[in-house]
Amino acid sequence: MGLERPDGPTEAKKAQCEDKGTYTYCTGEGMPVVVGAPDLYGQVIEYSPEMVCAGDLDIRICEEAMHALLLAISVWGNYGPLEYYITGIDEDAGQALVDFYCERRAERNGHRLSDCVQKQQEWGMGLENARFNNEKHLESNSTGGAVLDWETRQLNILQFTAGLPWGLDESYLGPKPTTTGYGAQKTVFHEYFHGIQQSALTSPNGAARDSKAPPRWFTEGSAEYMAQLETHRQRANGNLTLTEIGGQGDYDFHFWMRIYLQLSKQTFARCGGFIADSGWGDKCDDYFAAYGAGAWAIAYLTNRYGEDSLLEVLYPVIEEKGFEGAFLHTFEMTVEEFYVEFENFFALPETEQMAILPQ
Ligand SMILES: [Zn+2]
Known part of the structure; x- marks a missing residue:
């Protein structure tokens, strides 16, 4: 299974x-x-x-x-x-x-x-x-x-x-x-x-x-980050184009990731919490906390453990191990340990944060 x-x-x-x-x-x-x-x-x-x-x-x-x-x-x-x-x-x-x-x-x-x-x-x-x-x-x-x-x-x-x-x-x-x-x-x-x-x-x-099932930040963050990154690549190699009726206009992966970073920082400053508090009804329940910081959490993890770590390692064992177990198996730390590490990363200067993104 x-x-x-x-x-x-x-x-x-x-x-x-x-x-x-x-x-x-x-x-x-x-x-x-x-x-x-x-x-x-x-x-x-x-x-x-x-x-x-x-x-x-x-x-x-x-x-x-x-x-x-x-x-x-x-x-x-x-x-x-x-x-x-x-x-x-x-x-x-x-x-x-x-x-x-x-x-x-x-x-x-x-x-x-x-x-x-x-x-x-x-x-x-x-x-x-x-x-x-x-x-x-x-x-x-x-x-x-x-x-x-x-x-x-x-x-x-x-x-x-x-x-x-x-x-x-x-x-x-x-x-x-x-x-x-x-x-x-x-x-x-x-x-x-x-x-x-x-x-x-x-x-x-x-x-x-x-x-x-994973918490909201993980589910939404991984869907959002993988979608942003993959469509960025597919546009660059010409596979993703628009028809004559499509709304033209810029769409840029790095631009959006920067927005996600800045607005989720604002949210956390306001709600006094972090990604662990971004579930439905939690004190930091908002789009930028769950999707934006969530996307950054996935950017951080895949930067360290490889882009395939979600689809090739974590999701294939989540049924057997549950989210916490699959997370530990994939990223060699507990979810709680990750929260601490990631909060430190979130406090770095923006240029250092942006530097982990693939081009
Ligand atoms: Zn979604």
């Missing part, structure tokens, strides 16, 4: 998207689609991820997001089976997405259609709420994110429900855009990394998974 790893990176498959009238459906070219709901958690699979986008979105948004997802898979390995839903703004298109999703659940998981539809319409993490949030975000010109639904372990899938990736379509961005197409692609990498984290804890029992 434990997370299975591929032999190495593969060539990214091409995104193949089809306009189905009321929604857009994408798979990877030449990849088979899973039949039924086999339990393949933790295994490297051959099946294509499936992306379904609301019908009111330009098909190029779906193509770009799918391209990013297939690229992430080619770098980190293919886990799933994976379903990635991207919501839009239009209500009828939102309903068509709910219908697709629930027919899928009836077919593959034997769910009752009416129960599924009701849940997707009313639940805080459902598809309708994600659509509604897009509507609100459009008015306030802020950015939306995506979530991996941890409950979908029971469905034997990795399921993502995403807000509109505004950056992939410039027409949604105002005169002073707060996001770019590259930022939206980074979000897809971030979410997919969560998919791998989830694949590493295969127990069907939620409490058993929770007891082995």
Whole structure:
């Protein structure tokens, strides 16, 4: 048991998207689609991820997001089976997405259609709420994110429900855009990394998974750092580009890491704590503490123990050892010892901190 790893990176498959009238459906070219709901958690699979986008979105948004997802898979390995839903703004298109999703659940998981539809319409993490949030975000010109639904372990899938990736379509961005197409692609990498984290804890029992799961700073920090670093590289080597409708504009790994450093320092000064206090509801519960300082914690650890230490060493043993044990096994210190060491690093001058980042 434990997370299975591929032999190495593969060539990214091409995104193949089809306009189905009321929604857009994408798979990877030449990849088979899973039949039924086999339990393949933790295994490297051959099946294509499936992306379904609301019908009111330009098909190029779906193509770009799918391209990013297939690229992430080619770098980190293919886990799933994976379903990635991207919501839009239009209500009828939102309903068509709910219908697709629930027919899928009836077919593959034997769910009752009416129960599924009701849940997707009313639940805080459902598809309708994600659509509604897009509507609100459009008015306030802020950015939306995506979530991996941890409950979908029971469905034997990795399921993502995403807000509109505004950056992939410039027409949604105002005169002073707060996001770019590259930022939206980074979000897809971030979410997919969560998919791998989830694949590493295969127990069907939620409490058993929770007891082995890392704290928020580690989960978010590793997803964010790995996504920032990998999309930085993929842009540099020309694999990650934008279509003509993508929101151009700068997106720079070092710039963001500097922002994360400065703003998380501000947060810690204000809350009087450190990354250990950045969980939900804790005294330093905020984005920059969990994601920003978390990303720096991973930058620090991977600088010392290698970039492969997460995917090749820690996640493959987390099921067996739990987070604390897997951390000790990988980084040769306890989490508590790390907090002390990392707090010392956080007190260094910024130039010394920035110097540990890969170019
Ligand atoms: Zn996340």
